[in-house]
Amino acid sequence: MELLWTPLLMVAACLSEDLGSPGVDTGINISRPVHIVEDRNLMVLTPAGLTQTLNETRFLMVIFHNPSLKQSRKLAEELGKAVEMIGKGKNGLGFGKVDITVQTELKQEFDIKQAPELKLFFEGNRSDPISCKDVVESAALIVWLRRQILHKAPLFNNTEEVAEFVKSRPLVIVGFFQDLEEEVTELFYDIIKDFPELTFGMIEIKNAFGRFQVILDSILVFK
Numbered sequence: 001m002e003l004l005w006t007p008l009l010m011v012a013a014c015l016s017e018d019l020g021s022p023g024v025d026t027g028i029n030i031s032r033p034v035h036i037v038e039d040r041n042l043m044v045l046t047p048a049g050l051t052q053t054l055n056e057t058r059f060l061m062v063i064f065h066n067p068s069l070k071q072s073r074k075l076a077e078e079l080g081k082a083v084e085m086i087g088k089g090k091n092g093l094g095f096g097k098v099d100i101t102v103q104t105e106l107k108q109e110f111d112i113k114q115a116p117e118l119k120l121f122f123e124g125n126r127s128d129p130i131s132c133k134d135v136v137e138s139a140a141l142i143v144w145l146r147r148q149i150l151h152k153a154p155l156f157n158n159t160e161e162v163a164e165f166v167k168s169r170p171l172v173i174v175g176f177f178q179d180l181e182e183e184v185t186e187l188f189y190d191i192i193k194d195f196p197e198l199t200f201g202m203i204e205i206k207n208a209f210g211r212f213q214v215i216l217d218s219i220l221v222f223k
Contacts, residue, residue, distance in 0.1 A: 033052065034046070034048045034049050034052045036049045036052070036053065036096075039097070040076070040077070040080040041079075041080040041081075041083035041084060041088060041095065042063070042076065042079060042080055042083065042095050042096055042097045043094065043095065043096035043097070044096070044097060044099075045062065045096040045097065045098050045103070045106075046103060047103065047105055047106055049096075050062070050096070050098070050106065050126075051126075053094050053096060054121055054124045054125075054126055055124055056094070057092060057093060057094035057121075057124075058092040058093070058122070058123055058196055058197050059092060059093050059094070059120060059121070059122060059145070059148070059149065059196050060093075060094040060095075060096065060120070060121040061079070061093075061094070061095050061096075061118065061119075061120050061121075061132075061141075061145060062095075062096045062097065062098060062118070062119050062120075062121065062129075063075055063076050063079050063096075063097045063098070063116050063117070063118050064097075064098045064100050064106070064107065064110065064112045064115060064116065064117045064118075064119065065097055065098070065099065065100065065115050065116040065117075066099070066100055066101055066115040066116070067099055067101070068101070069115060069116070071115075071116060072115050072116040074136070075116045075118065075136055076097055076116070078136060078137055078138045078141060079095060079097075079118070079138070079141060080095075081138035082095075082138040082139075082141040082142050082145075083095045085138060085139070085142055086142060086145075091195075091196070091197040092195070092196040092197025092198070093196050093197075100112050100115055109126075110129070117131065118131070118132040118133075118135070118141075119131055119132065120132060120145070120148055122148075122152060130148060132144055146193045149192060149193055149196050150189060150192055150193065153192050153200040153201055153202060154201050154202075155180075155201070155202055155203070156174075156201055156202070156203040156207070157203075157207060158203075158207055158208075159203075159207075159208055159210060159211035159212060161203075162174060162201065162203060162208070162211075162212070163211070165201055166222040169199045170223070171198065171199065171221070171222070171223045172199050172200070172201060172221075172222045173191075173198060173199070173200050173201075173219060173220070173221050173222075174200070174201045174202065174203065174219070174220050174222065175188040175200070175201070175202040175203075175217075175218075175219050176202075176203055176204075176205050176208055176212065176214040176217065176218045176219070176220065177202060177203075177204060177205065177217050178204070178205050178206075178216075178217055179204075180202070180204060184217050185202070188200075188202065188219070205217075
């Protein structure tokens with residue numbers, strides 16, 4: 001157990017420092033950044049604002065609402081509370097709202113039939129957002145979001161899958177574990193949830209023999 005604590009903490013500290021450094025080239029080219037107004041912890045999104053924010057976040061949670069409806073106002077308020085609980089400015093996370101009575105173009109694009117509707121966008125993909133249904137309280141919204149973040153950390157079955165995944169991303173963190181049910185894996189899950197801007201994966205050591213010289217619970221960072 002103690003052997004894993006140190007690398008986990010070192011990875012978290014180093015990545016936090018590295019990702020917070022100024023002057024990092026993200027590859028995003030926006031000549032005229034859109035000024036996005038914030039209201040009660042939520043970005044007020046227009047079509048241009050949504051496009052820009054999708055480029056800047058890994059997970060973007062958006063409520064499509066009608067401010068004249070009590071249910072819409074209540075869910076927007078709960079989402080704003082969730083932002084406070086998670087911590088504003090969390091790298092890789094974004095939270096916004098779209099007034100469907102004004103932004104009819106977005107209402108039509110995302111086929112919003114009835115407000116409020118909550119959707120989660122992943123890695124800038126606007127064509128297939130995940131709908132969040134029947135979750136209306138801030139604490140429950142956070143639990144749902146964390147589960148979605150964990151769901152995006154794939155479980156590899158062999159070293160070939162690991163190699164292909166590493167090639168497709170600029171930086172990947174892979175956990176190698178003897179038993180996915182033990183407490184050490186829970187520590188890894190906590191890092192995944194706390195660093196939504198990073199790409200994670202995991203594999204059982206018994207499935208990783210041959211290509212990676214790993215015999216103990218370990219975390220490898222591929223860059």
